[in-house]
Amino acid sequence: EQTAEGENLSPEMLIKHPLQNRWSLWFYMNDKSKAWEENLLEITSFDTVEDFWALYNHIEVASKLRMGCDYALFKYGIKPMWEDERNKKGGRWLINLNRNQRSSDLDAYWLEIVKLAPIRKCKAAFRYFYRKKLKERLNMSPRQMIGFEAHADTQSKTGSSAKNRYQV
């Protein structure tokens, strides 16, 4: 049933647009007095385009987070840690930005990456497609590198950084 107010709006504007999955936004607080896991906070979850934007429009941009703080976006029900059963065989893509890019590009990169989340499945066949898409979407120069680290490697690393299994 439409209200008098709603009659002028197209049906598109009355109903929120669903996403394929429900997602959770996590925030890592970096409070040194707390254990790593206690610093991890699930802010909220959403499963429509409108709810995503309402959230995004009311949180600090990634470039202005305090040192050591992080955002993480995961499918609802999966914890942002490699111990989670559904992450064990996964890995992470790493993009390093220089100081200038932090103010100019970081926020746009984060948002574009978030919007590509639905295809972030890191099955081998997907990797090539994903990194190509990502570089294209971020307008990155061919010289800029994106590395992929498998969690299994990172966990067992001995040096300061795990070996990149893939690099583009």
Place this chain on the structure above:
Amino acid sequence: EDQWSPLNLGGKKQYDRTFLLLLQSQQCKKPQGLPDLDIIKDKMLQNKLPDINL
């Protein structure tokens, strides 16, 4: 075009960039139930994306 809409509930849940950005500008109400943190703002931030030519 087989995109989801209230009139095409079985359509694909994929939306183009222009449409997504249009929806962004309309979401000025703060979601309820968010934790009390300094990164969470009461007022809408206008974080416009730079134009990227695709």
